[in-house]
Amino acid sequence: MTLDPRAPRSGQRPRWTHLLGAPSSSVTWRSYGYLWFMLLLGPFALAYVLVTVAVTAGAAVTVVGLFAAGGLVVGGRWWGAGYRRLAGALLDARVAAPVPRRARTGFWPRLGGALGDPVGWRALLFMLAALPVTLAGFVVSTACLVLGLGGVTYWTWFWSLPPDLAMDSSWHNVAGLALVALGGLVLLVLWPWVQSGFVALLGLLTRALLGPTATSLRVAELERSRAGTVEDADARLRRIERDLHDGTQARLVAVGMQLGEAREQLVSGATDTVGELLEVAHASTKDALAELRELARGIHPPALDSGLAVALETLAARAPLPVTVDVDPELEAGGRLAPATESIVYFSIAELVTNAAKHARASRVHVRVEAVADGGSGVLRVRVRDDGAGGARVVAPDGSGLRSGLAGLAERIGSVDGTFDLASPVGGPTVVTMTLPAVRAGTAGARRTGTGGRA
Template sequence: MTAVTPDQPSVAPVGDPATPGAPSTGAAPGPRTVTRDGTAPAASGDVAAFTGSRPDPRYVDHRERVSFVRAPFAARTWREYGYLWLAILLAPFAFTYGVFSVTFLVAMLVPVLGLVLAGWVVVGGRGWGSMYRSIARSTLGVDVAAPAPYVRRKGFWSTLWHGIGDGTGWRAVLFLLVTFPLAIVGFVASTVFLAVGLGGTTHWIWSRWLPLQQASDGSWHRGASFGADWFVDTPVRQLALVLAGLVVLWLWAQVTRGFAHLFRVLTVALLGPTLSSLRVADLEESRGRTVEDADAKLRRIERDLHDGTQARLVAVAMQLGEAKEQLASGGDPVDALELVDLAHSSTKEALVELRELARGIHPPALDNGLAVALETLAARSPLPVTVDVDPAVEASGRLAPAVESIAYFCVAELVTNAVKHARATGVYVLVERQGSGRGARLRLRVRDDGQGGARVVQPGEDGHRSGLAGLAERVRSVDGTLDLTSPVGGPTVVTVLLPVRV
């Protein structure tokens, strides 16, 4: 365990359940120490916080919640029933295209030139997928992300194999084949339940126009018959049929929603991007941003060296040269001494600038481990910062240098944000190791008691990108994750998961 606060009036660490998010009213004597024995409030409260499932990146769910009582009358239920109508109307054509895609490919195996056309037929399944995603967006309330677009390769064989092996097209063809029986069963079942429910609830209105029927005892009846001698032609039986019809209507809503959910799952699974493709695209984007950030950082260092340190060193050389000339020509030694003194001061300032540049590239404190570096960072902060490092983090060996550097700069950026923007009175930093072996991960959790409202501003929003967006890109470059929770009024909680080994 490591806990550090600056030498000034301290506050209770943010996240301590005893005083959650509230600063103390008076100065506390000395630094606040946080233990890791499992009984300390800060540790137990922190480990239990920030749980929940991450949303599926393949789709966005826009469905409104509908209670069981309102289900038959909700617009969502009728939109989903409309989807079943569209599905049954499109199913014969979609199924025909799917069967044609498979049979045409088999038929073209002998004439190789025909395989190019078969490949284009497979790629054409993407158009069906786009149409079904659009229908799902408007009727099923789910916005499925589009897969990566098809890119035509150069060369005959590349075009041939890339078309035949188009995974997105084949998954769309599979969707067309699988949903054919589902569309028939779903439409028939839902329509039967709806017809029976509406018929039962309105039987008392239209039964008067039914033809007379004779029972086995010779009596005549007008109404629905169940069996040979049981007719719904009395007020009690009419009421019972109405109640039964209402029950069936509620069942119809559930049946419709069930079949719609099956279509929704198939749409996401077969017509959306795969998790592996999203991962590849995310890593490619992250790699590109990381290269851009690295290039920008190098340009900034070059600019700082050229405009700052280099200019100072040039001035030092000129001052020393002028002092040398004065001494060589027998000039006033006092003036020469002033020039040397001025050059000495400029040299020290240049050294300070070089030290700051080097610290921005790689903090020297990291040479002694992440815990020591965070201690130094906390001691320099103008805010009280409590750092709680799990001994298991470094007990199992040093982290990868890239992971240590990213973890350090994440904490540094978040503490800086708390000082500049959050109006916080204290920051709590938790560092712990999760798991073991190749799947082990480093978990950082930084919490401040500021005003909240922080968000990740990507390029294109407000004309700039926030520091949090840069942190997210830096974390993603090593396949890590960054989660932000910052409601208006606070507190702001940022959780970063990093692999122990890159």
């Protein structure tokens, strides 16, 4: 945070009162204290940078020395953390910490990871670049402050100065002293403005060199999304295994036992209950087939083979509440979407419809799927709106490893570089907007089309 004397609070006082009060503002003095601390740290930081560069260059011919140089480079992270805490304490500038170092195994990977640590090198660059800015800012700020205070109070102590240090005697009258005091007041008013420029430049260096880069944040987000997707897939496989074991498998075992008993009765000639056993086995077999079809539909709905529009229409027909589906005709005209995109869109909409019926007590759901242009690349936008009670929130996972609910949907969308936005005021309506890259099937690989599918 930097001082901006032009920003009064809600017009409570005239602007000129804020300009005159800026020199006594706590923000101004905390910024000045920040320059003091930066100046005190500057020589030590410069010495650390020079030692790091010297050790790195001198130890290039020795392996053990390179480990010492790598330790100094990694030590730049500690300096960066200290500078971030200083900016947060005195400037209220909250700069996020960079991505932590990855643990590496092996001699050469550990050495290369230490010597090539980009966070450490960026911290060293900050320590080097911040020193001249701090020196210039401190000198100019202190000069404005000292000259301003001296000018305002000059009329009270000018008489104690030796003749060779005092101003010309022509200034030692009412008009001259008043003019000197006015000049000192102008310097005091300008002091926060001048100081804030240097502090803002140091804040910019802090954010640019001591904070995380956009690339590192993106990599961390992709890793987190990938981990969530893997855990979600693992939970799905475990659920399928449990359903097969507890349901279908048990039913097929019962069918086998019933058929075995019928065979024994046929061999022994007791055919009284054979027909009843075969009828029960036949009914159990049909139930098992229905369960298998339901499980297969949960893995990959057959309707998706005919396109996303047909699959969503089938989903709407099977939903427990009225669902209106509006699919952009250009999606089908432009070719099929990638299988992963269609599957994610289908299951996300299915879960949102289920949530609307089960938790939001909605009476109607409207689904809109459209293709929009975004900087020349195709983007698929999905909007699901229900008239339920609202108040939905995205709650982070509880650490159990299972990804479910809206948090799981957000991670599922993020795993393909998409976005998830939720608007759910209390009382409704709830609107979920998802955007995904509209990758076409032709660019994602060949896809087998069903017998009733549309290309």
